[in-house]
Amino acid sequence: MTALNRTTVSSPTPPVRLVHLGLGAFHRAHQVWYTQQAEADPEHPEWGYASFAGRSAGISLELAAQDGLYTLVTRSGDGDSPELMTSLVESHPAENTARFIELLADANVAVVTLTVTEAGYHLTEDLELNTQAPDIVADLATLRVGSSDGPLLSAAGRLVAGLRARRAADAGGLAVMSCDNLSDNGTTTRASVLGFARALDPELAEWITAHVTFPSTSIDRITPATTEEFVAEVARATGREDAVPVVTEPFASWVIEGSFPAGRPAWERAGAQFVADIAPFERRKLWLLNGAHSLMAYLGQLRGHTTVAEAIADREIRHHVELLWDDAAEHLTAPGLDITAYRRALLDRFANPRIRHNLAQIGIDGGTKQRMRAVPILKTQRANNLLGHGAAYSIAAWIAFLLRGEDIADTRAAELLAARRADDPVRALLAALDHDLAADPHVLSLIRTFVTELTR
Structure with missing residues (x-):
């Protein structure tokens, strides 16, 4: 049985130009898959993901031990089709705030994607930031004293900390794109990020308004939970030790509305639709x-x-x-x-x-x-x-x-x-x-x- 890492499989490593918050099976079956399929030259990939767990270490440590590599198995009534996924370059636990902020301050990073569930945006029914939510209170207190060394608990807190560093580095704008199952999820993301930024620093909120876009998406691909039995099946089928494979269906859909000021992968090559009204x-x-x-x-x-x-x-x-x-x-x-x-x-x-x-x-x-x-x-x-x-x-x-x-x-x-x-x-x-x-x-x-x- 072969260990799974970039040395044993001679996998090309693309530069990190995408960051994801909410590392899980769906992200790896959807956004990472679309990104890999969109590469014009698979031998010289141009778009790599650095992905972060939402609230804990999650599977990030297992993925890190495999250099971000994993097997995606497309399962239909006709059988299984395993594919080695190579576009996930870095995986980090939630508490690695320093690396998250460092990446967002990098002008080469063009897009941040999110799968944090509706609760992760900490909004009221009126799309106002819930400033009484414990995670928001804690993150505002942390960032108001200028610290970003310790863990930040909320998606909004982490994003605003990263965008504050991006402004300081004069790295230009980028897109922050929700991939959660929410209507008008771009508006939701914008409300959460700007609400936090206004509470922290109104001038930063103005910079975000001028330089950051929040595309809306509709995403679809059924991705069941990984089981120990499935892990064993993948090992037998591929001859590789993969602790965190993903199983998914043949169908995939990604509909996107919005602009990308720092560029993006050519996701349409993989079947994504770009529309005027999502x-x-x-x-x-x-x-x-x-x-x-x-x-x-x-x-x-x-x-x-x-x-x-x-x-x-x-x-x-x-x-x-x-x-x-x-x-x-x-x-x-x-x-x-x-x-x-x-x-x-x-x-x-x-x-x-x-x-x-x-x-x-x-x-x-x-x-x-x-x-x-x-x-x-x-x-x-x-x-x-x-x-x-x-x-x-x-x-x-x-x-x-x-x-x-x-x-x-x-x-x-x-x-x-x-x-x-x-x-x-x-x-x-x-x-x-x-x-x-x-x-x-x-x-x-x-x-x-x-x-x-x-x-x-």
Whole structure:
């Protein structure tokens, strides 16, 4: 068995021109893959990633021991296709603030990408920085005394510290691009970064406004969690010791709106789309793909399933997925979306027998995810004097799942636990998603009916 490093595989090392925050499997199956596929000359690559864990060491140490190399396995019904990924050059734990800041101050670094989840932006519902959040309070205190030697806890704190160093180095602008599953994620990122910068140094905020762009993206590629069994399979198939391989599906999508003042890889070579208006594509993905995932995560587990493939094979669950999609499709009418083909492709992807996409993993942070998935569909329906049973059923499945009384795997766990203990837990949990829906008697009555059915 061969050790995996750049010496044993004679891998070319591209210069670091990209930085990522939120190192995980999806980043390695998506942004790193697109970057490697976009190289005009693979023997002389021009774009390398330095990627940082979000809040801890994570897998960064294992990747560092492999010089950033890992195996990406594309898994379909026809078999596995392993590919050695070489565009990740550096991997660092979250606490390596010094290296993060050093890289952002480097004029050769052109783009920062993020996968930190919605909670990682520390914004209120009005897209204002939550300056009372403990991580924000701590980072502002650290940076106000001029220190950046110790760990910074928030994405905004780290980015602003890096951008402050970039301004001091006169390194010019760059793009900061979210790859999280959020509508208008560029606006979200901009609000978080500028909110932190204004609280720290208004002149720095002005510099960021003038020199930094925040492109919006819609991203898509199912990436199940890596298991010990999969690690062993990769070793047998490749003859290499890879501690952190990644498995993914054949399908990949990346839609981008925005500008890149310091340049970017030619991601379009790998199939990325650059569009003038990303909003319709975002809604299509969030409402259809991600919306179906959330519905299956809770309804599937309630019905005893563990994976997406098992859930979509259940006729009852597929029926409710189709109803959810019917609700959403009424409001996805922009040219170029081709909803019928998109739905058909999703069913094929969900049914892929060789992608083990665990429902429990998908169901984490439902208190945040459902706000972006089922809630907008249902609110759009109500704004048009309709009552979407599909979206309401998805919310009811989430509530019924929480009412089972198990530990809540959610960054909002304390708030949701209090709601579950309320005198009227259905109303309280619905209000935790959206106060307007909880105040709508028709919506509340329908969701009560569904929750009763699901908890019998």
